[in-house]
Amino acid sequence: MNTKEVIIATERKLSCLPEGGKPISSYFGENTFSTRELRTRLPMDAYKAYLEALEKKLKIDLALANEVANAMKDWAIEKGATHYSHWFQPMTSLTAEKHDSFIEPMENGDYIERFSGKQLVQGEPDASNFPSGGIRTTFEARGYTVWDPSSPAFINKSGKGTTLCIPSVFLSYTGEALDHKAPLLRSINAISDSAIRMMRILGNRRSRRVFPTLGPEQEYFLIDREFFHRRQDLVMTGRTLLGAPPSRGQQLEDHYFGSIKERILTFMHETEEELYRLGIPAKTRHNEVAPSQFEIAPLFEEANLATDHNALVMETLRKIAARNGLIALLHEKPFAGINGSGKHVNWSLADDLGNNMLNPGKTPHDNVQFLVFLIATIRGVYHHADILRSSVASSANDHRLGANEAPPAIISVFLGDQLTKILMDIENGAITEATNSAIIDLGISRIPVLSKDNTDRNRTSPFAFTGNKFEFRAVGSHQNISFPATVINTIVTESLDILGDKIEAGGPNAKQATMDVLREEIRALKPILFNGDNYSQEWEMEAKRRGLPNKKATCASLPDMVSDKTIKLFEKYRVLSEVELKSRYHVRIERYCKKLDIEATTLHCMTSSQVIPAALEYQARLASSIERTGKVLGGGLDMSPQKELLKETADLINRVINTDRALVAGRAAALKITDNAKRASFYCDEIKCIMEELRDYCDELELIVDDELWPMPKFWEILFIN
Ligand code: ADP
Ligand code: MG
Numbered sequence: 001m002n003t004k005e006v007i008i009a010t011e012r013k014l015s016c017l018p019e020g021g022k023p024i025s026s027y028f029g030e031n032t033f034s035t036r037e038l039r040t041r042l043p044m045d046a047y048k049a050y051l052e053a054l055e056k057k058l059k060i061d062l063a064l065a066n067e068v069a070n071a072m073k074d075w076a077i078e079k080g081a082t083h084y085s086h087w088f089q090p091m092t093s094l095t096a097e098k099h100d101s102f103i104e105p106m107e108n109g110d111y112i113e114r115f116s117g118k119q120l121v122q123g124e125p126d127a128s129n130f131p132s133g134g135i136r137t138t139f140e141a142r143g144y145t146v147w148d149p150s151s152p153a154f155i156n157k158s159g160k161g162t163t164l165c166i167p168s169v170f171l172s173y174t175g176e177a178l179d180h181k182a183p184l185l186r187s188i189n190a191i192s193d194s195a196i197r198m199m200r201i202l203g204n205r206r207s208r209r210v211f212p213t214l215g216p217e218q219e220y221f222l223i224d225r226e227f228f229h230r231r232q233d234l235v236m237t238g239r240t241l242l243g244a245p246p247s248r249g250q251q252l253e254d255h256y257f258g259s260i261k262e263r264i265l266t267f268m269h270e271t272e273e274e275l276y277r278l279g280i281p282a283k284t285r286h287n288e289v290a291p292s293q294f295e296i297a298p299l300f301e302e303a304n305l306a307t308d309h310n311a312l313v314m315e316t317l318r319k320i321a322a323r324n325g326l327i328a329l330l331h332e333k334p335f336a337g338i339n340g341s342g343k344h345v346n347w348s349l350a351d352d353l354g355n356n357m358l359n360p361g362k363t364p365h366d367n368v369q370f371l372v373f374l375i376a377t378i379r380g381v382y383h384h385a386d387i388l389r390s391s392v393a394s395s396a397n398d399h400r401l402g403a404n405e406a407p408p409a410i411i412s413v414f415l416g417d418q419l420t421k422i423l424m425d426i427e428n429g430a431i432t433e434a435t436n437s438a439i440i441d442l443g444i445s446r447i448p449v450l451s452k453d454n455t456d457r458n459r460t461s462p463f464a465f466t467g468n469k470f471e472f473r474a475v476g477s478h479q480n481i482s483f484p485a486t487v488i489n490t491i492v493t494e495s496l497d498i499l500g501d502k503i504e505a506g507g508p509n510a511k512q513a514t515m516d517v518l519r520e521e522i523r524a525l526k527p528i529l530f531n532g533d534n535y536s537q538e539w540e541m542e543a544k545r546r547g548l549p550n551k552k553a554t555c556a557s558l559p560d561m562v563s564d565k566t567i568k569l570f571e572k573y574r575v576l577s578e579v580e581l582k583s584r585y586h587v588r589i590e591r592y593c594k595k596l597d598i599e600a601t602t603l604h605c606m607t608s609s610q611v612i613p614a615a616l617e618y619q620a621r622l623a624s625s626i627e628r629t630g631k632v633l634g635g636g637l638d639m640s641p642q643k644e645l646l647k648e649t650a651d652l653i654n655r656v657i658n659t660d661r662a663l664v665a666g667r668a669a670a671l672k673i674t675d676n677a678k679r680a681s682f683y684c685d686e687i688k689c690i691m692e693e694l695r696d697y698c699d700e701l702e703l704i705v706d707d708e709l710w711p712m713p714k715f716w717e718i719l720f721i722n
Pocket of ligand 1: 213214215216217297298299300301346347348349356466468469471
């Protein structure tokens with residue numbers, strides 16, 4: 001790209017300065033239809049009936065739905081909405097909406113705005129264009145959406161359009177889940193039941209409800225739109241398929257927590273303003289490790305809400321970036337050689353009284369309860385590390401996991417030294433009673449524990465206990481967090497049940513029985529505990545000795561979603577049926593193939609229509625320059641270094657042409673493979689290698705060919721100019 005164009009890109013003005021000044025609390029949640037809003041708009045009886053239905057998860061009858069719909073419509077129209085839409089999360093990573101206008105004809109030919117309970121409760125998008133992994137071909141062809149009252153409706157403003165969005169699940173007519181939300185809700189129900197049962201076993205009578213909480217820390221890159229649009233790879237695949245690393249990457253370590261540039265801060269401010277209006281508690285913003293990489297983290301919320309909110313955060317990042325002449329890249333690895341983006345999903349369990357089950361308390365009872373929930377979680381992770389791994393498997397995340405920036409594909413649990421010691425003391429019999437001072441001490445010495453964990457911050461662990469919650473760090477930046485959350489909920493549910501059964505069977509002294517069960521469980525789950533460096537070679541070998549799974553590639557990991565063990569577990573808790581699991585597997589393996597196919601095709605297009613022509617032009621200039629110079633100097637100077645350069649260029653061009661041909665042939669061979677699993681392996685084992693080789697040659701050419709001739713912006717421009 002030429003220098004003048006770079007300068008034009010940098011001179012982009014801040015599109016609109018934020019109003020600023022208004023306290024967040026004065027507009028927080030104003031674009032969500034909260035229960036508070038509903039109370040002012042519904043008769044008291046109806047309002048109470050609605051709350052009761054929500055709390056007890058009862059069916060909302062049509063009369064009540066009509067009242068709620070009408071109130072919702074009035075509110076939305078006051079906010080400027082003209083349309084409504086069921087908003088749902090199909091098995092792609094995107095959200096989906098189909099807008100309908102509120103207007104309806106009256107008998108006299110006039111039109112008025114109307115929104116019925118029936119329209120609120122159920123929608124019928126044409127499901128045929130969403131992936132179903134075979135469910136629709138096996139069963140009935142159509143799908144429908146159903147309102148999820150546990151997540152508030154909200155106003156979506158985009159350009160001139162204002163739409164009332166109604167969070168919904170998406171089901172087939174035969175009742176199978178076609179989306180991410182339905183299984184998440186089922187898993188929340190499952191863990192709530194098992195957690196409450198466990199609380200009762202441990203003697204807690206006060207808590208009425210237990211539910212999972214999530215706090216996803218979202219990483220992303222922000223680049224100038226100008227650069228983005230000049231790169232076919234970014235536009236088509238979300239990541240660069242070519243590009244030599246810049247001379248300065250992140251080695252100076254000056255970006256993380258660095259001061260935020262004005263243009264970026266304006267973007268962040270506008271994004272947060274929009275999120276606050278949607279009732280999303282965005283709390284933290286900062287620069288991340290790589291140049292032009294950032295993070296936004298909300299306060300944690302109930303899992304279903306947090307999941308919807310994360311989807312909205314991703315949409316809002318994209319929308320506000322565009323408004324500011326920027327592009328938010330959510331891909332897990334937009335730039336080779338530069339840190340990728342993940343999402344640390346913080347997970348815990350809370351009760352309706354505001355207690356966190358993974359927060360060590362001050363009494364023996366609190367701490368035994370804490371230990372039980374802690375061990376149940378670790379146990380679940382140990383027994384189902386393979387499912388957890390598969391829940392984050394994607395072609396994009398493959399570039400990240402294990403690349404010394406993100407945890408490896410081996411799932412292990414980090415507890416920190418102090419907690420590990422306590423568990424070991426319980427296991428080896430040094431602590432036998434709940435009243436042991438080390439157990440009481442758990443809560444009191446929590447502050448030093450926390451600060452210690454924060455300083456060593458074992459960032460290499462995929463599943464780390466960080467004081468009062470677990471942090472699942474292998475999740476990809478652009479993925480919907482529902483499935484990983486669904487998996488954690490389900491595997492912990494099973495462990496809570498198993499522990500509960502054992503404690504109940506352990507005799508009349510529940511306290512002693514609990515300690516006995518803990519000891520036995522700790523002994524069994526020791527192999528999953530690892531506080532060391534997850535990036536090291538030694539760990540990979542050690543993990544193998546411990547029998548921990550290490551599925552490095554998506555195509556190797558995905559079959560674990562449909563193993564007999566997985567099917568049995570998910571069916572037992574009615575989270576996903578065998579058909580639903582298999583459909584998810586098919587969708588994901590198919591998407592893997594499609595994504596790699598798009599990447600291969602894009603790389604071929606860029607190579608043949610951009611890289612090769614630019615390189616040939618440079619080669620021609622070089623050749624004629626050498627020829628003419630030789631003539632003028634008449635053999636008075638040794639021209640061999642220049643001829644060497646020409647030869648090197650020509651040789652690289654040949655390699656590019658040959659490898660590009662191999663890529664085209666490889667892709668044709670891939671398309672002939674009808675079995676998706678086999679095709680996925682072929683992409684993984686063959687096509688990816690060819691792509692990497694081709695990239696290497698192109699990147700070498702990038703460093704040789706005249707900068708003015710290079711047909712696309714380079715990493716240094718994209719990453720350092722914004
Ligand atoms: P760090 O930045 O060291 O990882 P923070 O305390 O800043 O830790 O928390 C990071 C994320 O963890 C935030 O999004 C926060 O909301 C979330 N979080 C904190 N407590 C919980 C919890 N009990 N359940 C789920 N997420 C939580
Ligand atoms: Mg964190």
